[in-house]
Amino acid sequence: MDLWLKEKQIENAVMTYKIKETLHIEKTKYQDLAILDTYEFGRMLVLDGIVQTTIKDEFVYHEMITHIPLFTHNNPKKVLVVGGGDGGAIREILKHPSVEKVVLCEIDERVVDLSLKYLPEISSALNDPRCEVFIGDGIKYVIDHKGEFDVIIVDSTDPFGAAEGLFNVNFYNSLYECLTEDGIFVAQTETPIYLPQVVKKVFHDIKTAFPITRMFMAAIPTYPGVYWSFTIGSKKYDPLTIDENKIKDIDTKYYHKDLHKACFVLPKYIKNLIG
Amino acid sequence: MDLWLKEKQIENAVMTYKIKETLHIEKTKYQDLAILDTYEFGRMLVLDGIVQTTIKDEFVYHEMITHIPLFTHNNPKKVLVVGGGDGGAIREILKHPSVEKVVLCEIDERVVDLSLKYLPEISSALNDPRCEVFIGDGIKYVIDHKGEFDVIIVDSTDPFGAAEGLFNVNFYNSLYECLTEDGIFVAQTETPIYLPQVVKKVFHDIKTAFPITRMFMAAIPTYPGVYWSFTIGSKKYDPLTIDENKIKDIDTKYYHKDLHKACFVLPKYIKNLIG
Numbered sequence: 001m002d003l004w005l006k007e008k009q010i011e012n013a014v015m016t017y018k019i020k021e022t023l024h025i026e027k028t029k030y031q032d033l034a035i036l037d038t039y040e041f042g043r044m045l046v047l048d049g050i051v052q053t054t055i056k057d058e059f060v061y062h063e064m065i066t067h068i069p070l071f072t073h074n075n076p077k078k079v080l081v082v083g084g085g086d087g088g089a090i091r092e093i094l095k096h097p098s099v100e101k102v103v104l105c106e107i108d109e110r111v112v113d114l115s116l117k118y119l120p121e122i123s124s125a126l127n128d129p130r131c132e133v134f135i136g137d138g139i140k141y142v143i144d145h146k147g148e149f150d151v152i153i154v155d156s157t158d159p160f161g162a163a164e165g166l167f168n169v170n171f172y173n174s175l176y177e178c179l180t181e182d183g184i185f186v187a188q189t190e191t192p193i194y195l196p197q198v199v200k201k202v203f204h205d206i207k208t209a210f211p212i213t214r215m216f217m218a219a220i221p222t223y224p225g226v227y228w229s230f231t232i233g234s235k236k237y238d239p240l241t242i243d244e245n246k247i248k249d250i251d252t253k254y255y256h257k258d259l260h261k262a263c264f265v266l267p268k269y270i271k272n273l274i275g
Numbered sequence: 276m277d278l279w280l281k282e283k284q285i286e287n288a289v290m291t292y293k294i295k296e297t298l299h300i301e302k303t304k305y306q307d308l309a310i311l312d313t314y315e316f317g318r319m320l321v322l323d324g325i326v327q328t329t330i331k332d333e334f335v336y337h338e339m340i341t342h343i344p345l346f347t348h349n350n351p352k353k354v355l356v357v358g359g360g361d362g363g364a365i366r367e368i369l370k371h372p373s374v375e376k377v378v379l380c381e382i383d384e385r386v387v388d389l390s391l392k393y394l395p396e397i398s399s400a401l402n403d404p405r406c407e408v409f410i411g412d413g414i415k416y417v418i419d420h421k422g423e424f425d426v427i428i429v430d431s432t433d434p435f436g437a438a439e440g441l442f443n444v445n446f447y448n449s450l451y452e453c454l455t456e457d458g459i460f461v462a463q464t465e466t467p468i469y470l471p472q473v474v475k476k477v478f479h480d481i482k483t484a485f486p487i488t489r490m491f492m493a494a495i496p497t498y499p500g501v502y503w504s505f506t507i508g509s510k511k512y513d514p515l516t517i518d519e520n521k522i523k524d525i526d527t528k529y530y531h532k533d534l535h536k537a538c539f540v541l542p543k544y545i546k547n548l549i550g
Contacts, residue, residue, distance in 0.1 A: 004289075011293075012314035014279075018287035039287035057468075060542070193332075193496045219494060219502035219542075221468045226501030227494035254542040262540035267335070267494075267529040 005036060007051055009224035010194040017041065017051075023118055028110040030162050035118040041222055043119055045086055045111070047157055053086050057221045058122055061188070062088035063255040064218040064263070065230060069151050069186045070096050071247050071260060072232070072239040076150040077101070080178070082138035082166065084155030085111030087123035093153075094125050095250050103149075105134045105141045107162065139165050142178045150180050154187035159198060167202055172209035172233060182236040189215070192270050193225035203274040206233045214239055215274060216263040218254070229270075240264055280311060282326055284499035285469040292316065292326075298393050303385040305437050310393040316497055318394060320361055320386070322432055328361050332496045333397055336463070337363035338530040339493040339538070340505060344426050344461045345371050346522050346535060347507070347514040351425040352376070355453070357413035357441065359430030360386030362398035368428075369400050370525050378407045378424075380416040382437065414440050417453045425455050429462035434473060442477055447484035447508060457511040464490070467545050468500035478549040481508045489514055490549060491538040493529070504545070515539060 003019040021037040034046040042055030053061065066089050070076050077100045081089050085106035093102050104126065106112055112133060115123040126133055134141065142152075152175055159167035166187070175185050187206075192199045207213040210233030220228045232239060240261055247257035266274075278294040296312040309321040317330030328336065341364050345351050352375045356364050360381035368377050379401065381387055387408060390398040401408055409416065417427075427450055434442035441462070450460045462481070467474045482488040485508030495503045507514060515536055522532035541549075 010315060013293070013316075014291045016289045016291065018289075040285060041288075059544075193494075217494075219468075219492075221500055221502070225496055227496070253544045256543045256546075258540050259542065262537040265533050265537035267534065268531045269334075269528045271531075 005038070005046065005051075007049060007224075013194075015224070017044075024114055026110065028108050030108045033108075033110055033114065035114055044222070045115065045119065047111070048161060050158065051222045052157065053088060053119070053122060054222050055119070055121060058088050059253045060218050060220045061223075061228075062092050062122075063252050064216070065089055065153055065155060065186055065188060066092040067250070067252065067255045068216060068230070068239060068260065068263070069153065069184045069232060070099075072234070072237045072242055073151055073184050074182070074237065078149050079103070079151045079153065080105065080142075080145075080149040081153045081155055082142065083107075083157070083163070084153065086115040086119060087112070087126040089153055089155050090128070090131050091122065091125035094128055094130060099130065101130055101132065103132045103134055105136060105138050107135070107137055109135045139171060139174065142171070142174045146177050147180055149178055150183055152179060152183070152185040154185065156188065158190065159202075167205075169205045169208055172206050175233065176209050176235070179235060184232065184234040184237055186230055186232050189229045189231040191223065191225035191228050192273055193227055196273055199229055199270075200273050203231055206231050210234060212236075212238050214264055215266060215270070217266065217270075218263060280313070280321065280326075282324060282499075288469075290499070292319075299389055301385065303383050305383045308383075308385055308389065310389055319497070320390065320394060322386070323436060325433065326497045327432065328363060328394070328397060329497050330394070330396060333363050334528045335493050335495045336498075336503070337367050337397075338527050339491070340364055340428055340430060340461055340463060341367040342525070342527065342530045343491060343505070343514060343535065343538070344428065344459045344507060345374075347509070347512045347517055348426055348459050349457070349512065353424050354378070354426045354428065355380065355417075355420075355424040356428045356430055357417065358382075358432070358438065359428065361390040361394060362387070362401040364428055364430050365403070365406050366397065366400035369403055369405060374405065376405055376407065378409055380409045380411060380413045382410070382412055384410045414446060414449065417446070417449045421452050422455055424453055425458055427454060427458070427460040429460065431463065433465065434477075442480075444480045444483055447481050450508065451484050451510070454510060459507060459509040459512055461505055461507050464504045464506040466498065466500035466503055467548055468502055471548055474504055474545075475548050478506055481506050485509060487511075487513050489539055490541060490545070492541065492545075493538060
């Protein structure tokens with residue numbers, strides 16, 4: 001059978017991946033979920049038709065969304081991940097010896113269950129004793145846990161549908177309250193290639209809530225446009241003024257200390273976009 | 276009509292673009308050539324089914340393949356472009372006031388003719404009096420012009436078919452001979468995402484011919500894998516040790532002085548690949 005996943009990256013540009021096997025397809029309470037095995041990228045998690053993570057390239061996203069804020073914070077002990085039910089961010093966070101506890105707050109239990117079953121390379125750290133998995137609404141969790149976390153990572157789907165509430169000023173203000181007094185948060189904030197106005201709005205919304213706001217980029221092969229933005233909101237620590245020579249070498253495939261500041265140097269069109 | 280260009284980026288991953296209009300299609304002496312108008316990227320030049328350049332994103336490639344070597348060289352006066360018949364590299368090169376003459380050596384006259392007709396935003400600098408267009412074989416041209424050029428830019432198609440001869444040690448040795456004593460060259464060298472072994476081989480081949488070899492990256496939305504490598508071979512100037520504060524601000528959309536060194540900071544998997 002000549003089976004292909006078609007992913008509409010934007011209205012008039014569609015990426016397609018040849019499928020070896022459909023391992024699981026279901027409609028959960030929140031979204032259409034599929035685990036597919038592809039020829040080029042190995043097994044992948046697909047939500048509402050959009051590729052979320054793949055065995056071949058997941059390291060880029062999971063390393064960059066975690067190590068940038070964790071190496072910027074002076075001593076991260078308690079970390080919250082909103083979304084990220086595949087567990088990849090948890091695996092990277094637990095490489096930091098200072099971390100005593102990490103909470104995963106994922107709205108869709110089936111993402112966690114099926115990642116544990118089909119994507120163990122990504123999800124297995126969810127079983128670590130330092131990790132607590134909480135199934136529930138991230139917005140409510142953040143409001144209910146004021147001043148608790150040193151680092152918060154918003155590892156969400158796109159700002160349409162289920163994750164829409166994770167992309168606005170109210171939520172960023174709640175994150176501010178949920179952080180400790182020197183806390184820092186990061187979110188995946190889409191691609192300036194296809195969604196420049198979303199990138200611009202999100203950056204400015206975060207800027208209204210946090211004194212230090214910075215954007216960095218990473219190249220994630222299976223994300224639309226590949227060139228992906230992440231935005232930091234921080235109360236005290238600035239990723240651009242830390243001493244990167246103090247960054248310890250950890251087991252990574254993308255992140256390393258020389259990249260810690262270089263990934264914040266944006267092309268002129270993106271600099272101009274976020275002004 | 277629901278018309279789409281399907282571009283096989285690698286065996287099992289295919290990108291597709293919705294087409295507004297097919298402006299021109301022909302089989303030239305060297306390749307299948309098409310000028311298509313697309314909804315997402317505007318007009319594009321397609322050679323042998325592969326997108327070469329588009330109105331929307333051409334600035335990334337053309338700025339990065341030119342301004343990095345030209346701002347690394349102390350005083351570039353005479354520049355050669357091998358390939359690049361669309362003229363985009365010429366447009367960027369002529370933004371440098373030190374440049375007195377630039378030669379475009381393109382094997383396929385039809386690329387030049389049709390770019391001038393359908394892509395004037397990219398090609399119009401080909402009419403500049405400082406630019407000489409030479410239609411012929413780049414390998415032979417380089418051998419015939421020893422010690423002539425301060426900067427050479429190899430703006431070729433992929434290392435299969437027509438451009439195969441532009442990706443090997445013999446050609447890199449010829450480039451060395453074609454450069455002045457402090458000359459520098461750059462080539463587009465494919466994506467480490469889909470073709471890691473090609474990237475590795477090309478880097479090592481260039482390293483055997485030049486004392487200073489450096490790789491930098493840029494995000495080109497319509498190139499397979501987006502995250503694209505370029506390799507510098509230089510006799511004297513090192514892009515990493517120049518004083519970037521001396522770089523003058525020029526009219527660009529991607530390149531600026533803070534990016535001059537940052538784009539050479541490679542993710543760990545690429546650093547390890549080229550070792």
